Amino acid sequence: MSAEANGSSAAATTAGGSLQSICYERGSLRLLDQRKLPLETVYLDVKDSTDGWTAIRDMVVRGAPAIAIAAALSLAVEVSNRDFNGTSEDASSLLIKKLEYLVSSRPTAVNLSDAVEKLRSLVLKTVETATEAKTVFQAYIDAAETMLIDDVASNKAIGFHGAKHLRSNLEDLEKISVLTHCNTGSLATAGYGTALGVIRALQSEGFLEEAFCTETRPFNQGSRLTAFELVHDRIPATLIADSAVAALMKAGRVNAVIVGADRIAANGDTANKIGTYNVALSAFHHGIQFYVAAPITSIDLSISSGEQIVIEERSAKELLHSDGGRGKQVAASGISVWNPAFDVTPARLITAIITEKGVIIKKASDEAFDIKGFIENAK
Numbered sequence: 001m002s003a004e005a006n007g008s009s010a011a012a013t014t015a016g017g018s019l020q021s022i023c024y025e026r027g028s029l030r031l032l033d034q035r036k037l038p039l040e041t042v043y044l045d046v047k048d049s050t051d052g053w054t055a056i057r058d059m060v061v062r063g064a065p066a067i068a069i070a071a072a073l074s075l076a077v078e079v080s081n082r083d084f085n086g087t088s089e090d091a092s093s094l095l096i097k098k099l100e101y102l103v104s105s106r107p108t109a110v111n112l113s114d115a116v117e118k119l120r121s122l123v124l125k126t127v128e129t130a131t132e133a134k135t136v137f138q139a140y141i142d143a144a145e146t147m148l149i150d151d152v153a154s155n156k157a158i159g160f161h162g163a164k165h166l167r168s169n170l171e172d173l174e175k176i177s178v179l180t181h182c183n184t185g186s187l188a189t190a191g192y193g194t195a196l197g198v199i200r201a202l203q204s205e206g207f208l209e210e211a212f213c214t215e216t217r218p219f220n221q222g223s224r225l226t227a228f229e230l231v232h233d234r235i236p237a238t239l240i241a242d243s244a245v246a247a248l249m250k251a252g253r254v255n256a257v258i259v260g261a262d263r264i265a266a267n268g269d270t271a272n273k274i275g276t277y278n279v280a281l282s283a284f285h286h287g288i289q290f291y292v293a294a295p296i297t298s299i300d301l302s303i304s305s306g307e308q309i310v311i312e313e314r315s316a317k318e319l320l321h322s323d324g325g326r327g328k329q330v331a332a333s334g335i336s337v338w339n340p341a342f343d344v345t346p347a348r349l350i351t352a353i354i355t356e357k358g359v360i361i362k363k364a365s366d367e368a369f370d371i372k373g374f375i376e377n378a379k
């Protein structure tokens with residue numbers, strides 16, 4: 001993976017004005033190094049799946065949809081640029097082996113394993129009729145590129161459904177203030193964002209009073225990335241420490257919470273960035289609506305509850321040192337550390353789940369969601 005320093009913050013902006021963490025054209029993939037934001041805009045060249053795996057594990061690119069797309073495209077670039085003398089079966093085995101490797105980069109977000117499974121099935125289907133390796137590679141590249149395009153459309157639909165739902169649910173308010181946690185914006189997706197996409201939609205409809213973003217320790221996705229996106233889009237916004245959430249709610253300054261998801265179980269239990277559960281408990285105590293905004297690809301119907309979600313644990317250094325592990329030591333030497341990257345918010349604390357197909361709500365008496373039924377009806 002090679003670094004290409006790119007002097008101005010305009011480098012992280014598309015012609016259309018939205019921030020872009022994944023810059024792709026056939027045969028070339030560059031990822032915005034999110035570890036360096038907001039102070040430096042540096043793109044790293046990703047030449048193959050090994051670079052893709054490293055970029056995901058080391059948090060160059062992060063956020064559930066973005067890591068799935070970056071993984072898929074890193075392999076697309078690898079096969080676009082290589083001379084290959086094998087058969088279609090050889091091409092298929094190579095792709096499947098590399099997909100299995102890519103899925104091992106981070107465990108919690110289901111979007112990555114969902115993308116890998118879809119691409120794997122596509123490769124296996126293609127090889128049934130393809131006689132040449134290049135046909136298998138081409139089918140793979142086309143499918144990976146479609147994932148990039150589809151994600152932006154899906155996020156815009158989440159924004160639309162979310163804003164509509166919140167406007168009707170909070171119709172007695174002229175404008176609302178929304179709290180979010182972690183980063184779920186353009187940087188965490190192919191563009192626009194999920195929870196932050198809903199905030200963008202509320203803002204463009206004139207219904208947003210103010211957005212609050214938490215720091216999201218220890219990696220500071222909120223203070224470094226969400227704050228960066230909110231300032232970039234000129235959305236009225238205030239940064240708070242994670243520990244200020246309850247006080248902010250008690251002061252009556254939040255009307256709704258909207259967060260993203262890394263994996264949603266069939267009953268609606270949701271894994272998201274560590275600290276989300278604290279925010280949900282606080283919202284529940286203060287009678288504030290708590291929404292999850294995520295694409296259908298973040299739903300894992302193979303697990304019945306959040307207890308089955310594997311939670312990634314990250315390096316102690318992220319807590320022991322400042323700047324998410326990249327700065328100087330700030331904790332006492334010798335202390336032991338527990339650093340889970342995600343937690344699970346139980347479905348009973350979640351008001352509704354906003355997807356690109358509409359909003360999943362509970363029956364009044366239910367604590368869980370019927371997500372399977374919703375998806376079947378939405379087909």
Ligand SMILES: CSC[C@@H](O)[C@@H](O)C(=O)COP(=O)(O)O
Binds near residue numbers: 062064195259273274
């Ligand atoms: C649209 S991104 C949704 C989630 O992936 C996001 O809220 C989150 O938890 C990201 O965690 P990260 O560790 O930064 O990858």
